[in-house]
Amino acid sequence: MKMIGNRLHRERCRLGLSAAAFAVLGGVDAAVQESFEKGVRHPDAAYLATMAVIGIDVLYVVTGMPTCTEDLSVSRDEVTLLRAYRTTDDAGKKAANAALQAIAQAFPGNMIVSAVRGEPSASVAAPAPSTERV
Numbered sequence: 001m002k003m004i005g006n007r008l009h010r011e012r013c014r015l016g017l018s019a020a021a022f023a024v025l026g027g028v029d030a031a032v033q034e035s036f037e038k039g040v041r042h043p044d045a046a047y048l049a050t051m052a053v054i055g056i057d058v059l060y061v062v063t064g065m066p067t068c069t070e071d072l073s074v075s076r077d078e079v080t081l082l083r084a085y086r087t088t089d090d091a092g093k094k095a096a097n098a099a100l101q102a103i104a105q106a107f108p109g110n111m112i113v114s115a116v117r118g119e120p121s122a123s124v125a126a127p128a129p130s131t132e133r134v
Contacts, residue, residue: 002039004061009037011056025054 012022023033026047035041043051043061052058059067085096 003064004042005037005039007061007064008043008056011051011061012037015055022051026051 012019015022017025019033019037020030023030026033026043027050028036028047032041036043036047048056048058048061051061057067059065085093088096
């Protein structure tokens with residue numbers, strides 16, 4: 001559970017607050033705050049709820065997974081793919097990224113090109129309809 005303390009410390013630093021100021025905001029004394037960040041003690045739900053109000057990402061502190069701030073509607077297939085990606089090793093991630101790069105190159109102009117390259121896309125363009133007869 002030391003990881004929770006490390007993540008709590010990172011959130012405090014992200015917000016630019018001293019341990020003393022963070023402790024005051026959380027309604028605990030500085031020694032308690034220090035014990036949380038060192039992983040000696042674990043913050044309770046009331047403390048975390050209070051800290052959520054000042055802007056810490058409680059989901060990240062507790063689980064290590066940041067809260068998604070975008071409104072994303074994902075299909076069951078997308079959730080399955082994301083879980084597979086997150087649980088695979090580095091070689092699997094490298095292979096998945098290579099496959100996405102190949103798809104992006106096969107469909108230039110499509111929104112996936114920007115997404116794979118990590119570029120923001122100005123608009124989502126639908127691929128042009130094919131005029132070729134099969």
